[in-house]
Each structure stands twice: as structure tokens, then as C-alpha cells.
Amino acid sequence: MLKFIVRRLGSSLVLILVLSAIIFLLQEITPGDPVRAYIGLNASPEAVAAARESLGLNSPLPLRYLHFLGRLLHGDLGVSFRTHRSVVSDLGDFLPATAELVTVAFVFALVLGILFAVSGALRWWGTSVLRGLLLVLATGPSFLLALGGIVLFYSRLGWLPGGDRGANASGPTGFLMIDSLLHGDVAQWATALQHLVLPALALAIAPAIAIGRILRASLETTMNADHVRTARAKGLSEGAVLGGHVVRNSIGPALSMAGLQLGFMFAGVVVVEQIFSWPGIGNYLARSIPVSDFPAIAAVTLVLGTIYIIANALVDLLQAAADPRLNL
Amino acid sequence: MKFADVRSKRSTGDRPDTHPAEGLAASIRGLTVSLERDGARSEVLRGVDLDVGRGEIVGLVGESGSGKSVLALSMMGLLPQASRPRTHGSIEIAGVDVLNSAPSELRDLxxxxxxxxxxxxxxxLNPTMRVxxxxxxxxxxxxxxxxxMTSVGIPDPELRFRVFPHELSGGLRQRVMTAIAVAGRPSLIIADEPTTALDVTVQAQVLELLADLRDTFGCSVVLITHDLAVAAQIADRIAVLYAGRVAELGPVAEMLRRPTHPYTVGLLSSRLSLETPRNLPLTTLKPETATPAERMLGCAYHSRCPLADEKCSREQPPLAPVALGADATLLHERSCWRSVAQVQALAHSRAPVDTVLRSESRQLSEAGESVRLDDVHVRFVLKSGARHREEVHALRGVDLTVGAGESLSIVGESGSGKSTLLRVVAGLIPPTSGAVHVGNKGAQMVFQDAGSSLTPWLTVGELLRERLRPLRLGSAEVQRRLDLALTTIGLPAGIANARPSELSGGQKQRVALARATVIPPSVLLCDEPTSALDASLAASVLNLIRELRSAFAMTVIFVTHDLSVARLMGDQIAVMTQGQIVEMGPATDVIERPEHPYTRSLLASVPTIEVTTS
Structure with missing residues (x-):
């Protein structure tokens, strides 16, 4: 098992390296002069040449990639051409907001997905209503859901805020809902939650359906499996049959879908954060792209890619833990 | 004990008195079960009466669709809810009324x-839970x-305690299953085809184990099987089930020596054994011609029964005791209108119930060999999971020559490499080293599970046309070849428009054979084509393969785990184990004078019906 973990993490590392190389190359071949973006369109040719030299843009390609990697390892992602601040400190400001949003959205997606999956088995009318509602909502793209949510719950009903996080994070985690509790500020906690509900739901609904469908199908398959018949023949209660013999055998496909969806959610935040003026990296990225702010774009891409790779590695490990046939 | 003589492979020992009147482990009365399938409801069991005495082993024998598994599920109270079961009658086990008890009572039961x-x-077994x-x-x-675990014969129980099912061999897995079955010290064990998925040598061990468990724990056993010989190994009484009714019920010795129901007679005569004549067509039962509605009216077996008269198609015969003389201590019952004398005349005639005439004219083509393998090795790398690499040496230097028009049976247990060998000849697996030559008309293959080897969305006609396409024939010629192929295979031409899901198991295997021979190949490769079929159907498919072979002068290589089938299908038999051919020779020599110890152990494990007259 340990060997499997090491191997899986090793291959993730290789993937991250490949990702960094791709980002580096993209940066190289993209039209648009980063130097101009950095020092302005009206700078003199001498100033441009000097800036080019000082940014290390004159060395040969492999050497520049090694430099790029070296700086990555030191946690130096360069200086944003737009904000003129270190990209790392920019990320430090914006990443926690996104991480909090996606975490809450992911929890919503899991809960809704599980409800969706078991709604057929639960004999309560509310679950099938919920299932229908989720299916209808999932047909709309996330920006439409976000706008619809704002129109209904903010403009019309006034139940929820229409954007922003409600406060600025004051450390130590950057997660408002955690920090507020650490500071004993329940009112702020409630505000933070209110601000999170709409954007998180807008992000969560499509993934919830995807996870729920897969889970539902594999639960159904497992419920009809021979070994579940054996478990019933043993005289186990339905609860023991479900808990001991069904869940672990049907969780695998849902896990891999959840991993994929987590990745998609990080990509989806760009749109949702724009609509809710959420001060996260999606917003940051959206402002960096029009001005070819390469260090910022590269850093965000690298961070999102790394999160995606790690999430999927974790999924593989969880699957291996659930099914002993996978790692033997 | 009167019937000890048929239990050929077991010592009889001291067994509890098995007279059903002395206390019952289970009592079934007038059990009728109907299930819904694809919206249509049908009666799977119709008025079954059956008692299981304490410490008794009852063999429940029937072909697929006879309702034997549904009977087992009914006894457990586990009929699939999705099929909306409706039940009448009663099942009483250990004082519990199984059909009318609350779920919690059934769980306790x-x-x-x-x-x-x-x-x-x-x-x-649950694949993700430790054994x-x-x-x-x-x-x-x-x-x-x-x-x-020790008492069911699992070596190193401490070590095996922590493994997962997939880390065990098939035989050990079934022992684990058995350990689970006896763990609650049950009064009744229900074994539903417990040996069908196992190799013959393992099958013998599991049957032995079941009988031992009865002796040690004093529990009763209901042994469900499609094979009369398997039941005869350990059962005290046998119930033969046909179309949801008990056709005949009696002590093993009586049933085998003097069967009193035409269906039992048919089962016994269509069973393949090491004594079945090789030069005659195999005996098969008449195929079912009556519609389900017609079968419901009279005796369900009437349309297949050689003795049936008009009454049989109108009135359902009741299960009634057979008068067989004063020495019968155990009740022998049957449901048949015809006299015992008539049925026994049928049994003693030994005449095939329904014979398909076959021309034995084999035109051996003069051209020498059709398949030649020189020192063929096959190695696989099994990658199970990310870290484990295991090399399997599936074939270890196989030399083999099969003459044109000859037939060869390859026998071996699972993992012996016999299927790999077949796939190498078919060109599906390239040999790691060595040379493979196949005659110029190539090889065609027929698989065990005909159902999954036919593309589900293509009709039979499309499946056959697909094979003919490379010949670029005119459409009239294609149609002629197609009709010819279906006629040869014994199917009506109308079946060309049917999809595989509309066909029965036997028909599917026939279509697979038609597909393989619509352009006759040099060699027909058969990978256990009959092991999923009922005895009588299997016999008819085997007959067909023999007919096709002589009609097209094809070479046939027939892979099977069943020595009696191997003996019937091959001029030669090759015995394989661990990737090597350990013995090869003319079929009769290998069966009658086995030289290799492995061949002998295989022969010793074949379940046989030995009826000795006492």
C-alpha cells in the first residue's frame, strides 16, 4: 500500500512538471510582448532592452525553463505585470476566498449528489421533488444559475446578498467561516455563510447531478450483486447490509467522478466569481488575461492544475483503500 | 441402509435416520410462486410439495427454468422484490411460516x-471485505x-483469515462460502448449484465436504443441481423438478434404478458419461414445442414425452405414491398418468428418445495436417494494480499436430492453458515464441457463452451476412448461402430476422455455429460451447458439431473440462495442465488406460451414476 502511495504521488509530481513545462512554453509562444506590458507601451527602445535583460528574457530556452523551475521551487512565481506585486502575495490574498468557495460548493455537491442517488430508495416525497428540481436546474449553465439566483434571492426576495464575501479575511486561515469562529464572532460567521450560499450553489448543482447519477447507478448495480444476496441470506439487517456490503463496493465510480468535478469547479469559479464579485483567483485571472499578465496567468494556471492533479491522486488513493483488488 | 450402494465415493457411516416422518427440517406444501418479468407474470412454481427430514440431504434436480433456484429463494424468504412475487401455499422451516412472516422474523430465521x-x-463473496x-x-x-475455517478444510486459517476473496482459489472460496453457511449452526443448508462453477476435482471435494457437514453438524441439506449424478453422489432423496412441478420424488437408489417418470428417464439417458457410445448420435430429449399456455393445461412435459397421450395434454397429473413393492421404506412419488410399467419399458429400451440421424461418412481429405504448433510458448504479464507485476507462463512448449478432418479434444482444469492454446490457434493471441500453422481456410471459433459472443443489436441474418461480405457475392447468392447455413444448423429460415435476445440458449449456440461455418473454415475451434447448457440441449449441440464436422470435412479442436464430453468429441484427447500437454492419444486409450497421474485424478473425480442392483 505504501509503495502504491509513493508511486501515485511520484506520478503526480511528474504531471506537475509537465504542466509547468507547458505553461512555460505557452508563455513563450504567446504573441504580445510581456516587456511592453510590464513597463508600458511608451517606453523607449533602450528601456525595453534593459527590462528584457533584467527579466532574463534573453537567455536560451532550456536555460530559461530551468530558471523558471528554480524560481518555482523557491516559491517565486514572479512579479505581476499588472499589480507590480509579487504573484505569491497576490495569490495569498485571493486564493483563500476561492478555496473557501469551492470547498463549500464541493460539500454542497456531495450532499446533493448523495441525496440525488438515494432519493429513489428513501420513501419520502420531498426527495423526488428535490431530484426533479436538481435535474431542471442542472440544465442551465452556471452563469445563468448565478444570475437567476441573484434576481430571485437578492433583488426580489432580499433573502441573500448579491455578491462579495461580506467582510475581509483577517487570518489565520483566510476562510471567513473559520476565522470568524476563531475570533468568536458568530454574526460574522452567519454573514459569511449567507454570502457563500448563492455562489456555492451555482457552482455545485451540475457536479451534484454528475456525482449523483454515477453513485445511483453503482448503488443499484451493487444492490443486485450476488454478494449482497449472500449478506441478506446471512440474516443481516438492511442497515448492516447497506453499511457493510453495499457502500464500499459502490463508492469507487462516484469517487472518481467527484475528483473530476472538483477540478471542473476550480475552472468554473472564473465565471461565478465575476458575477458575484467574489475576491478570488477567478476574478484575479479574469483581470490578468486581457493585459497579458503572464506571471499571474501562469501562476494561477499552475495552482489550479496542481490542485486538480492532487485531487485526482487522492481519489486514486481513496479508491485503492476502498477496493483491495486495485492495489494488490 | 438400502441405497448406500449408489453412494460410490463415500463411506456411508452412521447417519441419522432419514425417514421424513421423524421430524422435519422444512415442509413445503402446495407452493405456488409467480414472478413478473418484463411486465409479464408467469408461474414459476406450481403446487410444489416437499419435505426435508432432519439430517437428510435432498437433491433438487432440474434444468434451467425448472424453478429450482426460485424454490431456494422462496425458502430463504429472499424472492426478488423487483419481480413482484406472489405466493400461495406454505413453507415451514423451524416453526416459522416463511411466506407470512415479518421481515425481522425472516432475518432471525x-x-x-x-x-x-x-x-x-x-x-x-463480498470482494472488499476480508474473508x-x-x-x-x-x-x-x-x-x-x-x-x-479448519473444519471446512481451509489450510492455514490464521493466514487466510485476513485475505480477500480474490486472493483465494475457486475451491477455497467455495469453502469460505461453506464456512459462512455453517457458521450460524443452521438446521438447514441450502446449496444452490454449489459445484457448477468449479473444476471436477474441486467439485468432488465440495460434495464430500457437504456430506461431512451433515454428519458433523447434523444439519439437513437441500442440494440444488442440474446434474443427476452430482445429486446422486451425496443425496438421500432426489426431487426432480420440471416446469415448476415435482415430476418425481424418491430415494436415490429407487430413482436411479427404477425411474418412474418419463422425464427422469430422459434425463438419465441424455446424461453424457464415460460409457456413452461414441459411434452413435447422442440421445436428446425432444425440444419443447408446446406454448407456455398449453403446458399449463396438462402435464407440463407432454409435448416432449414419448409416452404422452391425449389425457396428458388435458389434465395435470397429481403427485401420487408409486407402488413399488413392500420393500420401499421411503415414499416414492411421481406425477404421471402413464403406468409405471410403461415408463420402465421406456427406460429399459435404452432407445434414444429422439434420434437425429447423422451420416458418419467422413471424407478425410488427403492433404495432411490442418493445424501445427511447434514449441509454442505464451507468457502474459499480469498487471494487477500499479505495483504488482506477475508473469504467467500460460503455455510452456506445446507441440501439436492435428490432421485435416481430425478432431481433437483438449481437457484440463481452469488455468491449465487450454483456452490460451485455442486462442493462439485462432490467432487471437500471438505466441511469445514458437510457430503456429493453420490450414489455408483459417480458423473460426465458438465460445462458451454464446449469448455474449453475438452482437446484441444485429439480427441473425446480419451476423451471417457480415461474414459473407468479403466474398463479394450477389445478393441472391448471399441469401442462398444464408438459408443454407440456417438449414444446416437446424433453424427455421425466419430466425434470420431475430436478434440474439429473442433466442434461447441452444439457439444462440446454433447461430454462433452457423456464423463460424457459413464459410467453412479449415479448423473449427470450440471453447466449452456446451458447458452453460442443460444436458439435453448440450447433447443436441454436440451432435450438431459432429454433423458439421463430417459435412464440411473440418478439423475440430474442442476444449472442455468434462472428460466424458472430450471422449465423445475427439478422435484424440490431449490432457493439459500447467501450460503443457501431459498426455495425448486416441480417445479410448486415454480414458481406459490413462498413463499420467493427472489424467487419472481427473477420471476419478468425474461424477458417475453407478446403479448396482442389490
């Missing part, structure tokens, strides 16, 4: 009084589980 062994231990945990779920403590 299953936990304390019933043990179950299912057919396929691979799928019937020991699965046993302990019933036994509730580790020590008892370890003792149970």
Missing part, C-alpha cells in the same frame, strides 16, 4: 436456522471463525 451456499463463490470478517459476521467471534 436466516441467521439462526438457514445456511446458504450459492453457485459462484467469486461473485457471492475472516465475512465469516465472523455470522459466527460473531474470531476463534469460532478460525475453527470453522
Amino acid at each position: 436466516r441467521r439462526h436456522e438457514l445456511g446458504v451456499i450459492f453457485q459462484d463463490p467469486m461473485t457471492s 475472516g470478517t465475512q465469516i465472523s459476521e455470522v459466527s460473531h467471534d474470531r476463534e469460532t471463525s478460525l475453527q470453522l
